[in-house]
Amino acid sequence: MTATVAAPDSPVVRRVPITRGYRFELVKLLSQWRVRVLIIACWLAPAVFVTVISQQASLPVDTLFGRMMHATGWAGPLVLLGFSGSWALPLLTSLVAGDVFASEDRLGTWRHLLVAVRSPRRIFVSKALSSLTVIVVLVIGLVVSSTVSGLLVVGNRQLIGLDGHLLSPGDAAGRVLLAWLCALAPTLALAAIGLLGSVAMGRSPMGLLLPAVVALAMQIVQQLPIPVALRLALPGYAFISWNGLFTEPVQRGPLLIGVIVSLAWAVIATGLAYFLFVRRDFTNPTHDGSGRRALTAGLVPLVLLLGVSTAALAPITGFGSGIDQDKVQRAVAVEFAHLYRLQTKQLNRADVTEAQLQTAAECTKGGDQVAARGPGNDWRCVVSWHLPGVDAAGSAIYQLDINPLGRYVSDGDGPKEVNGFFLVRTPTGDEPNPLWQFDGNIELLPVK
Template sequence: MTATVAAPETRDSSVARRVPIIRGYRFELVKLLTQWRVRVLIVACWLAPALFVAVISQQASLPVDTLFGRWMHATGWAGPLVLLGFSGSWALPLLTSLIAGDVFASEDRLGTWRHLLVAVRSPRRIFISKALSSLTVILVLVIGLVVSSTISGLLVVGNRQMIGLDGHLLSPGSAAGTVFLAWLCALAPTLALAAIGLLGSVALGRSPMGLLLPAVVALAMQIVQQLPVPVAFRLALPGYAFISWNGLFTSPAQLGPLLIGVIVSLVWALVATGLAYFIFVRRDFTNPSHDGSGRLALTAGLVPLVVLLGVTTAAVAPVTGFGSGIDQDKVQRAVAVEFAHLYRLQTKQLNRADVTEEQLQSAAECTKGGDQVAARGPGNDWRCVVSWHIPGVEAAGSAIYQLDINPLGRYVSDGDGPKEVNGFFLVRTPSGDEPNPLWQFDGNIELLPAN
C-alpha cells in the first residue's frame, strides 16, 4: 500500500489582489505633489501671506474696511485675521477648486481611467484615495496660510494684546488661542467647498465647470450674504462659518451662529462627498468618450443639494427666525458695551483716573433714518447717541455716532462729536501714536434672537 500526500492548495495566480487604500492614497498624493501647479500653490501659501502681512503692517494706510485691518499696527495677531477674511472670500474657494475640483477630471483629460482601474481594481478604493489625497494637500495649504501670516505678524508688529469686536482687551495668550480657533472653524466650510469640488469633478468630467464649481458656489454665497435675506437662509448656507468666526472676539463669545455655521458646513461636506461617491461608483468606464454621468449628475448631484439647502433652512428657522436679526435693542446694547470698554482704554492711554463699566453706566439710543423708518435691519443711516456718567460729576456725558451696519451684523461706528471725546486725534501707546480708540471702531451684532 502506498501513501499519497495531498498537494497544498495554491491561489490562482491569475486573480490579482486589490491595492490597499494606503498604497492608493500614497500613489494619489505623489501624483498631486508632482504637479507643478500644486507645488506653486504650496510655495505661495507658505510665503505669500508673510510678505502680505509684512508689507501691509508697515504701511501708513491700513485696510480699515477689512475686519481687524485698523489694528494691524497695534498687534501681530491682526494680520492672520485679515488674511482669514480674505481667504474665506477668495483664496480658499480657489484652492479647493484647483485641488479637489480637478482630482477626478484630470483622469478624464488624460484618458487614464482604464489603466487606473486595472491597477487598483476597485472604484471604491480609487475614490477614497483621491478624496483623502486632495484633502491632505488642502490642509497643507491652509496650515501654510496660518503659520506664514502669524509668524510674519508677530515678527513685524509684535506679540501684543488685541482689541475685540466689543472693545474688550484680549491678552496675547487669549488672542493667540482665539485666532487659531477661528482658523480651525474655517476648516468646516473649506471641507464643504472641497466636497462640492469632488462632486463637480466626478459629475462634470473634463468640463471646465467642474473645476470652477467651488469658486462659483463661493461667489454665489458671497452675493447672497450681502443681500437682505432672512437670517435662517443666511445660516443655512455652507459658507457662513467663514463669517461667523467674528463672534469669537466678543465677550461673551457669540457661539450660537458659529456652531450652526460649522455644523451646517460639515453636513454639506458629508452629503456632497456621499453624492460624489454615489455617482462615481455607477459610472461607465468602458466608454472613453463618456466623461460624465448625464442625467445622474442632475438627479443625484444638483437636486439633492437644493433639497439640502431647503432642509437646513427649515431646521435652523426655529432657532434663528426669519427676520434680518438686526433690531434696535441689539444695536443699542452692542454700541453701549463697546463704548464703555473703549472709554476705559482711552482713559488709560490719556493717564486719567480709571473707571469701571458699572460706574460709567453707559447707554445708547439709536435710530435708523430718523423717525421715518423702523429701527431694524442693515443700513448706513443708523445714528446713536451714547451717554455715560463719570463718578463725582453730576452732568452726564454724551457722544454721537453714525453707524453703517451690513446684513451680516458687522458695523462701523464713526464718531460725530464732541471732538475731545470721539473726534480724530492721536494717542500715545506702547506701539506708537495711534488714533483715538473712540473715533472709529468695528463691532459685531449677533443675528440670533437675544436670550
C-alpha cells in the same frame, strides 16, 4: 495507468490597499507644477502681504481687524482669514479638489488606473484623501506664514475684540487658531463640492470652477437682506461667523450652526460624488460622468439640503434680518464702555469700571419715520455715560454703517474731545484714539 496532470494554481487577484493608493495619488498631486506653486505661495505670500501692509501708512480699514494691523501681530492672520474665506480658499479648493477626477478624463487614464487598483471605491477614497491632505497643507501654510510674520513685524501684543475688550496675547492666539479651525469646515464643504463637480462634469472646465462659482454666489447672497435662517443655512457662513469668537461672551450660536451646516454639506456632497463615481461606466471611453444623473443625484439633493436646513433653522432664528434697535444699542453701549476705559488709560486718568460708567445708547435709523431695524448706513447713536463724582452725564454721537452680516463700523461725530479726532495726545506722544472709529459685531440670533 493514466497520469493525472495537476492544474496550475490560478493567480490570486489582490486589490491595492487604500494606503498605497493614497500615497500614489498624493505623489501624483504633488508632482504637478500647479500644486507646487500653490504650496509655495501659501507658505510665502501671506508673510509678504502682512509685512508690507503692516508697514504702510494706510491700512485696510474696510476689512475686519484691518485697522489693528499696526497695533498687534495677531491682526494679520485675521485679516488674511477674511480675505481667504472670500477668495483664496474657494480658489484653492477649485484647483485641487475640482480637478482630481477630471484630470483622469482629460488624460484618458481611467482604464490603466482601474487595472492597477481594481476597485473604484479605493480609487475614490484615495483621491479624496490626497486632495484633502493637500488642502490642509495649504491652509496650514496660510496660518503659519501670516501669524509668524505678524508677530515678527508688529509684535506679540494685546488685541482689541469686537466689543472693545482687550484680549491678552495668549487669549488672542487661542482664538485666532480656533477661528482658522472653524474656517476649515466651509473649506471642506467647498472641497466636497469640487469633488462632486469633478466627478459629475468630467473633463468640462465647469467642474474645475464649481467651488469658486458656488463661493462667489454665496458671497453675493450673503450681502442681500435675506432672512437669517437662509443666511445660516448656506455652507459658507462659517467663513463669517468666526467673528463671534472675539466678543465677550463668545457668540457661540451662529458659529456652531455655521460649522455644523458646513460639515453636513461636506458629508452629503462627498457621498453624492461617491455615488456617481462608483456607478460610472468605465468601459465607455467617451463617457465622462455627465448627464441627467449628475443633475438629479448631484444638484437636486444639495438644493433639498438647503431647503431643509432653512426650514429647521427658521423657528430658532426667526424670519427677519436679526438686526434690531435693542441689539444695536446694547452692542454700541458695551463696546463704548470698554474703549472709554482704554482711552482713560491712554490719557493717564483715574480708572473707572463699566458699572460706574453706566453707559447707555439710544439709536435710530433714518430718522423717526423709519423702523429701527435691519442693515443700513443711516443708523445714528447717542451714547451717554456717567463719571463718579460728576453730576452731568457725558454724551457722544456716532454714525453707524451696519451690513447684513451684523458687522458695523461706528464713526465718531463729536464731541471732539472724545471721538472727534483720529489721534489723542498722551503723556508719551500721539496715539490712535480708540473712540474715533471702531468695528463691532451684532449677533443675528435672538438674544435671551
